[in-house]
Amino acid sequence: MLGSAPPFVLFFLGAIVVALTKGTLRKSVLLSVPLLGLVNLFMTAGADVGAPSAIGESVTHVYLTLELLGYELQLYRADKLSLLFGYLFHIAAFLGFIYALHLGDGIPDGSVASEVGEEDVVGNNSAGIQHVSAMLYAGSALGAVFAGDFITLFVFWELLAITSAFLVWARNSDQSYATGFRYLIIHVVSGVLLLSGAMMLAHQTGSIEFGHVAGELHGDENGGLASAGLPALLLLIAFGIKAGFPLAHNWITDAYPASTPTGTVFLSAFTTKVAVYALARSFGGLDELIWIGTAMTFFPIFFAVLENDLRRVLGYSMVNQIGFMVAGIGIGSALAMNGAVAHAFADVIFKGLLFMSMGAVMTMTGRTKGTDLGGLYKTMPLTATLCIIGAAAISAFPLFSAFVTKSMIMVAAIEEHHYIVWLFMLFASAGVLEHAGIKIPFFAFFAHDSGIRTKEPPKNMLTAMSLGAVLCVLIGVFPGALYSLLPFEMDYHPYDTRHVLTQLQLLCFGALGFITLMKTGVYPDEKRAVHIDAEVLYRKIGPLVVTSMGELVGRVDNTVRTKVMDLLGSVLAGLSRIHGQVGLLARxxxxxxxxxxxxxxxxxxxxxxxxx
Amino acid sequence: MSEHGHHEVKSPVGWMDRPAKVKRLFMLFYAICAALFLSEFVLMGTENLHPHPLEERMGFFVYPVYGFISFWFLVLLARPMRTLLIRSEDYYEGGGAYDPSSDPGHVSTHSPGSEEGMGHPGIGDPGSEVTDAR
Incomplete structure (x- = not known):
């Protein structure tokens, strides 16, 4: 059975067991499901599995198929690309469950969170919902990456949306209810677009295979968006919504800060990375993605400078990091594709670590805003250190993970002569250092002393963060292991004197820039405020237009009614004057x-x- | 601020409250920067393993200058963006424009004119960057 069981099955069965158990038994199930799944995957990988068919030779194994309406559904298709994400999601689930293990055990000792006013800031009352939906959510993500056809993908695509929405709702606040519904609507729309695109594609080509469709996008040779390109375009938009393309990115910055400390850790691991996987599978080498990705690396860093909620800063950081991956997929060379998926791998771990450290702060203090925090290094030194390791990893310091993954995309951009793109990415790399490398640890743990005195978070949280930190360093120091899992053949060595020195120059002089900005008072204060983004269209202007349209219709309706009634009244009065009892014609x-x-x-x- | 008395006693002063220590960290960081700047001369002599036409066209000291300028550019562009985009915290719940006087928790994260580590513990302190850099 093991070795050919679709990975999602284990997680879905696990979710049932988790729902029925409590205490230690549930905890052991939470931890053993991802580990058992990993064994299952290793046994799959024991078979000779190769690169996806887009580039290079293809050794693909299909383990489970199903017949539906004349189409063959592939529930478990494994090649090097899907296996990489498979390993990643098992690791992410394992770390996430360690991190969420204390849920249901009561509010951590020494926490001052309960004094903040919000009743259940850590989502302790929704422990069961969080454990079960996180298990289903991880299973759906695995189902999606091992789907061999678009219909199976669609099913898991929608399951991802539904199961993760519960992680937003688990916060049990008015804000999280509203956010959860916005989140669900956006993702269901994405799923509907995916199904429409897949159905049109099946109608045209007769195949529902989840494979490379970038060529379909341009229809004819000259690249015009002929009608032939519509199904591929729908698929691209569906993937793009989940990947946080510009203008569709606000669900990330909306939902991640609204969830519980533990819920956000799961949210940050799966949905966007499934989208990156789907883009890599179907749209590798699509030129438009280079510029979409570059835009994604660029604009969020400005919002991240201004944003007060540190978990929302990490949300913008997420868009920025996915931008690097999307651009890499757009460049499409073997090195760039490898860089994109390797960076996705590294990102899940270091971004998870950063979200975990902010979640630990939130669990213990009830706060995540820069204006409310500061000076926590005194009482949470371990959390602070682990957060700094995550910050160093995302900033791509040598010996940390992003140094060996992001640089592949940058080098590929140069090799393929995308010089302007490279300059933008270099600027965005400095931006990453600013908001994730410096701002997050600095405003939470250093800066002005907020006066909050608390404790380190529960041991399970520290364990999960420590494992994440160890992985950040291991990937950075021994990149060979990760490189050997990458889907395409390449010859790349991240460590040479020039790369190390130039990267350190970029980062340290960027940090020097930060110090001068602080000392001259140019660096903007943290403010208790929101900064409007594209979401203003559907959160403010849309409702405003609808309400004012309603009001306008109401007013017109009212005026017309009054006028007509007046008119009728005067006609009746006139008639009664003529025909009434004393009227001319009635006398x-x-x-x-x-x-x-x-x-x-x-x-x-x-x-x-x-x-x- | 909510404080737990027994914890407060335990850690009233952190290392960042000691100006001398903070100043030493700053000095170390400046020294690292200086060394990295000078390392450009070493790079001039080495062979570039990944031939990089853009670097060659832009000349030397590209990375330190680019890193420094990026931070200033980022912040100088973000500031006018803020005046344009800032709204009150309850903007999406029916609120309107941002009113600085109704921002009780607004704490200055830097104070112009303060010397490094002097008088303002932790202000402008690059603790995180220095740790990162090592």
Missing amino acids: SWPSGNMVFWVSLSLAVYLLFYLFF
Whole structure:
């Protein structure tokens, strides 16, 4: 059974067991499911598995198929690309469950979170919902990456949306209810677009295979968006919404800060990375992705400078990091594709670590805003250190993970002569250092002392963060292990004197820039405020337009009604003046009236007779 | 601020409250920067393993200058963006424009004119960067 069981099955069965158990038994199930799944995957990988068919030779194994309406559904298709994400999601689930293990055990000792006012800031009352939906969510992500056809992908695509929405709702606040519904609507729309695109593609090509469709996008040779490109375009938009393309990125910055400390860790691991996987599978080498990705690396860093909520800063950081991956997929060379998926791998771990450290702060203090925090290094030195390791990893310091993954995309950009893109990415790399490398640890743990005195978070949280930190360093120091898992053949060595020195120059002089900005007072203060983004369209302007349209319709309707009623009233009054009891035509009714009409008609008749 | 008395006693002063220590960290960081700047002369002599036409066209000291300028560019562009985009915290719940006087928790994260580590513990302190850099 093991070795050919679709990875999602284990997680879905696990979710049932988790729902039925409590205490230690549930904890052991939470931890053993991802480990058992990993064994299952290793046994799959024991078979000779190769690169996806887009580039290079293809050794793909299909383990489980199903027949539906004449189409063959592939529930478990494994090649090097899907296996890489498979390993990643098992690791992410394992770390996430360690991190969420304390849920249901009561509020951590020494926590001052309960004094903040929000009743269940850590989502302790929704422990069961969080454990079960996180298990289903991880299973759906695995189902999606091992799906061999678009229909199977669609099913897991929607399951991802539904299961993760519960992680947003688990916060149990008015804000999280509203956010959860916005989140769900956006992701269901994405799923509907995916299904429409897949159905149109199946109609045109007769195949529902989840494979490379970038070529379909341009239809004819000259690249015009002919009607032939519509299904591929729908698929691209569906993937793009989940990947946080510009203008569709706000669900990330909306949902991640609204969830519980533990929920956000799961949210940050799966949805966007499934989208990156789907883009890599279907749209590798699509030129448009280079510029979409570059835009994604660029604009969020400005919002991240201004944003007060540190978990929302990490949300913008997420868009920025996915931008690097999307650009890499767009470049499409073997090195760039490898860089994109390797960076996704590294990102899940270091971004998870950063979200975990902010979650630990939130669990213990109830706060995540820069204006409320500071000076926590005194009481949470371990958390602070682990956060700094995550910060160093995302900033791509040598010996940390992003140094060996992001650089592949940068080098590929140069090799393929995308110089302007490279300059933008270099700027965005400095931006990453600013908001994730410096701002997050600095405002939470250093800066001005907020006066909050608390404790380190529960041991399970520290364990999960420590494992994440160890992985960040291991990937950075021994990149060979990760490189050997990458889907495409390449020859790349991240460590040479020039790369190390130039990267350190970029980062340290960027940090020097930060110090000068602080000392001159140019660096903007943290403010208790929001900064409007594209979401203003559907959170403010849209509702405003609908409400004011409603008001306008109401007012017009009201005016017309009044006018018509007035008119009717005056007609009735006029009629009653003539026909009423004392009216001209009613006074001597019926005989006088009769005489009047008879003489009138005689007069008309006479006139006709005379003139015609 | 909510404080737990027994914890407060335990850690009233951190290492960042000691100006001398903070100053030493700053000095170390400046020394690292200086060394990295000078390392450019070493790079001039080495062979570039990944031939990089753009670097060659831009000349030397590209990375330190680019890193420094990027931070200033980022912040100088973000500031006018803020005046344009800032709204009150409850903007999406029916609130409107940002009113600085109704921002009780607004704490200055830097104070112009303060010397490094002097008088303002932790202000402008690059503790995180220095740790990162090592």
